[in-house]
Amino acid sequence: MTTAPPADPMIGRLVDGRYQVRSRIARGGMATVYLATDLRLERRVAIKIMHGHLADDNTFKTRFVQEARSAARLAHPNVVNVFDQGQDSDMAYLVMEYLPGITLRELLKDYTKLTPEQTVDIMDAVLAGLAAAHQAGIVHRDLKPENVLLADDGRIKLGDFGLARAASANTATGQALLGTIAYLSPELVTRGVADARSDIYAVGIMLYEMLTGEQPYVGEAPMQIAYQHANDTVPTPSSKNPAVPAELDELVLWATARDPEERPRDAREMLERLREVEPSIRMPRRPAHSTQATTIMADALPAGPATAETMVLGAGAPIAVAVAEASDDEDVDALATSAERRRRRGYWIFALVLLLTGLAAGTGWYFGAGPGALATVPDVSTLLPDNARKVLEDEGFRVASAERNDPVVPQGQVSGTDPEGGAQARRGSTVTMFVSLGPRILAMPDVIGLPEAEARDALGEFRVAEQNLQQFSAEFAAGAVIAVLGADGNPVGGEVAELADLTLVISVGPLPDVTGLPVGEAEAALAGANLAVGYADPEFSDEVPVDHVISAAPANDPMRPGDTVVLTVSKGPDLVEVPNVITGQTVAQAREQLEALDFIVTSNVPGFLEGAVVASVQSPAAGELEKRGSEITVNFGG
Known part of the structure; x- marks a missing residue:
């Protein structure tokens, strides 16, 4: 099967001479995360690359670098490790440890809600990582299920410190509603300030969502949700899910108190409380009132014959307190009935255990190897639709087709899928394949x-x-x-x-006007406008003084900085020395000599005598400077 080259130009690229990009893992609003190989240390890493159109935005770039600095300050098994951060050409990047697995959001999407025990396991890891951040003076500010990573090997880590800030008594921001609106604390909504207790509020909302399968506040517009955060009280999870124990109800209410002073001071305090109540959460729940008969061991009774009030059964048999008013036959019948009832209850319990075991085995097969198993959605971008469909079906997915505009992928090729390539989805689920209509x-x-x-x-x-x-x-x-x-x-x-x-x-405005300026001033003015200077042949000018600019002609059209302006410089008026023509020449000879110098000749000698008469007077006199074209008079006899 012939496939088109990948649409993502990053695939295969060597970043900063060290990180070989292999495939795309996920794409967000600020950056795209790729799987890469660190060629220097020979290990797989996740490399987060800021979108190109944000690279020159100082706000986003600062936030991106802040994530690296914040995460690099933390060394904790429940925080994603950051290895490196840098700039390759115009591309900012962040190198992190690679954790194959899913996010808490994907887990909730698949299972809707979690058991109290599962919730405690995940929340313990989240709070442990967050406690390390709070101890280092860092407020995360963007806690949500998308930022909790569940690795395939069982590790649980907190990531994405892109909005993290150094913690102070009140960390204020001009962008108060950064983060996800569903998890914003009341003080962030109303006053735009955040500290460690704002993270605790977000943890409480996550805890509620894990236990109930839904967020406490929903609305058609973000402002509706923000209003509820600021004015309402989060309900107890047990009001939606009766299986939630009271200890977790209390923990949610404590973490989501509207007044920050009523919440845990930081993640460490909440983690300690969670670990205090964890044993009671994991303890099997027992009925409040017991209906069992009182059982007494034989050798615990006083020696002597049995009385009418106490009946002792022989060794190896159950011993029970019985009321003496019943007759011996009635006692025997009652014990027999009770034993039969216990036997029937035992059969039901045994059958129920078998049923649950079968369900567990079936569920394990379904999600582990059967149709419900998770698989990675292949990246089929830029493939032709038929080829892409076959790749997806070979991985066990059903395929639905749709169309959308794409500014990069040519019309007729696959521009992407939902879920995206690289994401996890159940085999047998439907993947929507988008065919490009080309750019809008x-x-x-x-x-x-x-x-x-x-x-x-x-x-x-x-x-x-x-x-x-x-x-x-x-x-x-x-x-x-x-x-x-x-x-x-x-x-x-x-x-x-x-x-x-x-x-x-x-x-850049008009060309400088240098006409009539001295040539030195003209050169300086043009150089100041980032223009080069060229010269044409100098010309005589009666109006423009010598060494001044007669004209400035652009060499190009249009003119851009660095282009040349051609200057024509004045030589001043065109003057010629008048020759001496009264040295024995005829008038005709004098006329010829003067006209050769472009003078106009006048004379009082008739034309028919010019060849014979010797000139005796000329005006202007010989040796004077006159402009070409001036009139020279040659007369006979003065």
Whole structure:
């Protein structure tokens, strides 16, 4: 079967000369996580790479680096280890330990709710990791089931410290509602402050959800949920699930108190309380009132004959207290009836044990090797639909087809699946395969004449190059957009594909006007505008003084910084020395000599005598400087 190359350009890439990317694990709103091999230490790692369009956003970049610093300060078996953090070209990355498994969210999605014992096991690990963070002075601020990792080998770890901050008495933030709204504490909703007790509130909401299979507050809009967090009291889990013991009810109410002062101070205090009540949670629940007869061992009774009030049965038989009012026959009948009842109850219990054993075995087969077993969804992006369908079906999934636009994957190829490639899903479940319709065609916003920042905001659905083109313009003010170019370098039309590559042409204002300036000043003005200077041949000028600029001609159209402006410099007026023509020459000879120098010759000698008459007077006099084209008079006799 022939497959197309993977759509994700990161697959196969060597990051920072060390981490060989193998496959994609998951994708989030801020970054994508890949499985990679650390070639230096020869081990598998998870490498988290920030999305390219966020790499230049200082807010997201700072948050990304903060995650590395926060997690690196923690060394605890219940916290995901961070090994490295760095920058490769324009790509920020974070290297963590690789934990094959699922998240608590995926576990709840599969099983809806957990038993009290399972909940205690997971919550013990979560609180232990969180206690280490709180002890190190770190507030997580984004606790939710998605950030609790359940490894295949049984380890439970807390991850994703992307919103973590150093803890103080009140850690304030201008972005108070960072994190997931379903787990935000009342003080974060109302005042935008967070400390260790805000994490405890989120833990309480998670505890409620694990025990009941649902979150305590739901609503159609985030603000509805936020309002409930700020004004309502979280109900007890047992009101939704009667199997929840009272100890866990009390723990949920303690952790989710609206007043932070009424909650545990930190995760360590809540963990200690959880471990105090854990034995009673795991203890089998017994009826409150016993109906068993009082049993007395034979050798515990006083010696002597039996009285009418106490009956002692022989050795090896049960011993019971009986009331003497019943006759001997009635006693025998009552004991026989009681024994028969116990035998019937024993049969039912035995049958029930067999049934539960069979169910457990069947459930284990179903989820371990049968249709309900979890399997990894293959990444079929960029495959043709028929090939992708076969790959998914070979892994035991049912396939449903759908279509969606994709700015990267060509039309007709598979752009992805739901669940995504690399995620865990039950064999036999349905995987939706999306076939690309190609990119959406969007109307091009009119940004000509806008300042650059406003134009970039308006072009948010496209990929606008960070490096724009600059151009001199007398029409547009400096900083305004002159044109928008496509990938081919030509101006774009009225409709453009989403995420198309665009380049802005920005005005740097008009060309400097250097006409009439001394040549030194002209050169300085052009160099200050980042323009090169060229020269044409100097010219005579009656109007422009010598060594001043007659004209400045752009070498290119349009003109951009670095281009050349060609200067023409004045040589001043065009003056010629008047020759001496009265040295025995004829008028005709004098005329010829003067006209050769572009002078205009006038004379009082008639034309028919010029060949014979010797000139005797000229004006202006010989040796004077005159402009070419000036009039020279040659007369006979003065």
